Amino acid sequence: MSAAPASGPIFATGRVKANGLLCDGMHRLDLELPRPTAFAPGQFAMLNFGGRDRLIFGRPLSILAVEAGAVSFLYRVAGEGTSRLAAVAPGAELAYFGPLGNSLPPRDDGPPRLLLAGGVGLPPLLAWHHRHGREADLALFGARAPQQVPWTLLSERWAVSVDSAGQTPAGRAAFEGTVVALADKLLARRPERDWRLLACGPLPMLRAAARLAAARGWSCLVCVEERMGCGYGVCRGCVVPARAGDWLTACQDGPVLDAATIDWERFGASAPTPGGGS
Amino acid sequence: MSATPAWFALDVGAPWRLGSRVLPGRIWTASGCFGYGLDGHDIRHEQFGSPYAGLGCVVTKTITPQARAGNPQPRLCELPHGALNSIGLENVGLSSFLADKLPELAVRGVPFLVSLAGTQPDDFGAMAAALAAVAGELPNWHGVELNLSCPNVAKGGVDFGTDPRTVETCCAAARACLPARVVLAKLTPNVARIVPLAEAARRGGADGVTAINSLIGLEVDLRTGRPVLPRRSGGYTGPGVQPVALAKVDEIVRETGMPVVGVGGIAGADDALRFFALGAAAVQVGTAQLRDPFTAAMIARMLAPAGCRP
Ligand SMILES: Cc1cc2nc3c(=O)[nH]c(=O)nc-3n(C[C@H](O)[C@H](O)[C@H](O)COP(=O)(O)OP(=O)(O)OC[C@H]3O[C@@H](n4cnc5c(N)ncnc54)[C@H](O)[C@@H]3O)c2cc1C
Ligand SMILES: Cc1cc2nc3c(=O)[nH]c(=O)nc-3n(C[C@H](O)[C@H](O)[C@H](O)COP(=O)(O)O)c2cc1C
Ligand code: FES
DSSP, rough: OOBBOOOOOOEEEEEEEEEEEETTTTEEEEEEEOOOOOTTTEEEEEEEOGGGOOOSEEEEEEOOEEETEEEEEEOOOOHHHHHHTTTTTTTTTEEEEESSSBBOOOSSSSOEEEEEEEEEHHHHHHHHHHHOOOOOEEEEEESSSSSGSTTTTTTTTTEEESSSOOOOOOOOOHHHHHHHHHHHHHHHTTOOOEEEEESOHHHHHHHHHHHHHHTTTOOEEEOOOOOOOSSSSSOSSEEBBBBTSEEEEETTSSSSSGHHHGOOOTTTOOOOOOOOOO | OOOOOOOHHHTTOOEEEEETESSOOOOEEESSSSSSOOOTOOEEEEETBBBBTTEEEEOOOOSSSSOBOOOOSOOOETTTEEEEOOOOBBBHHHHHHHIIIIIHHHHHHHEEEEEOOSSHHHHHHHHHHHHHHTTOOOOEEEEEEEESSSSSSGTTTGGGGGGGGHHHHHHHHHHOOOOTTTEEEEEESSSSSSHHHHHHHHHOOEEEEOOOOOEEOOOOOOETTTTTTTEEEEESSSSGGGHHHHHHHHHHHHHHHHHHOSSSSSHHHHHHHHHTTTTEEEEEOHHHHHTTTTHHHHHHHSSSTTTOOO
């Protein structure tokens, strides 16, 4: 199953090194921390503003990378918190609490991996691919349009799908359709019968990935998202319905969960609603 | 000749007596906001070390006789000045708490009170007795806090905490099984007059009261016109409830003189001092402990004799 975190979490004040648009609808934040930190792909951090700007709850974002004393994130503006985050200038301070949660297991000699990433679900899989990816694996990224693809982050080993076609950078192509449809197409050309699926992205994509894996008898790990109050297991706010009947927490049991342990019928049954109050 | 008032100079890290116990400090964490006192031991902070450093007491998540699954999603709703929660008292249940959590609490040595809730007054006595039988020798177990903000099945689902006679019965049931531990009654603010409830708790033998539990609140999703939370309303907590908590604490202290543990919207040392200024014996940190697990430890540090008061 999932691997233990690379190191215990720290609560610290970070300084924004860079914060800007990477492509349409996707921002990148690099945050300098007072001391080095490690992370394992799939882990996340709770970010918050400082002083009087503090939000009642931190906002969970997956960790993309830790390089040169800075921890990096990719995010989309989803509401009040992330829109304020997008306006934060270099030099500003943010509260950092991480790394939290479990992680994607490191590489073993099992079957090749099929990575399905959608939108800002990219960080866990990009980080995993960077550390553990092999030639035999298939890494796929899906977005709505080519302008929403962070081409500079994706090596040639990543295949890209877009809902609607458009101009792509020189030398890069995008399949028109869902990332799951692209997976179907690429798998048809491969001799391997057995794959392990790793998926991270919007809920409909996770559902499709879980169905695909179940239909073919493959194991499937998904990175889930839920509203979080604490990120460290004490509030029981972030529950995901479990097949066994009760709940799994996205922040402690997850965010990486075995798709077979999730009750997909109950998961996300109540439509998401804005966290902001007014 | 110093003009510093006693509440301002109060050493929150000095041992103090509550009922028959001596507690190690006056800055606590609130029930439901720091788990069972077992999470977060591996979290570190440059300045404060462990989130447990200097804590006077951790009040556990409320335990019920049987495990409870809790409510469906979404369970949280952030608001500009607080949050609504609808966790639904999800907890592992008494026997699992005794078997799995207590031994670890014993090893960790965290000072703690166990928060208890039931569906009928007898449950409080039975749970207190079971706790005493298993945890009786634990030096860091100081007693119980009765969460009376839950429906009394025997009385048609009315909250225990709104009827003085029921409050008295619940406290007396726990007291009878715990002669040498702290019994606190946690009071709901969702009543017109809180003092009669505090007096009832005292008649039942409680050593003091905790005030306040969450306010009943509701948020509407304007995209659908429906409440955000599946059970419509939830518990409102955080900075927005602090004035309500202060008013309730003030009433109880002035009219009963009982030891009061103040809770509601505390996120910094200045917030804690407001409660101490009114005569609170100790304070608890709830919602703010979720966003920052070092909040209580930070307040304890700031209000220690060598700390920097705001
Ligand atoms: C483990 C984890 C990792 C995540 N990683 C990323 C990431 O790498 N990049 C990224 O852009 N986003 C990520 N998210 C989602 C991100 O946390 C939310 O988009 C963000 O919290 C929204 O905050 P807001 O204040 O902007 O929006 P709000 O105004 O609070 O809400 C806007 C919308 O976002 C939803 N939402 C609110 N809080 C959460 C939450 N905690 N989780 C999921 N949905 C939420 C609401 O239901 C609503 O539909 C992650 C979430 C989790 C749980
Ligand atoms: C997520 C959450 C869960 C809570 N669970 C409990 C609980 O199980 N038992 C209880 O007595 N109070 C519970 N409370 C109430 C708090 O202990 C506290 O009384 C209330 O939140 C007010 O304090 P605050 O404003 O500092 O949060 C909970 C509060 C929150 C936010
Ligand atoms: S976010 Fe609090 S338990 Fe997961």
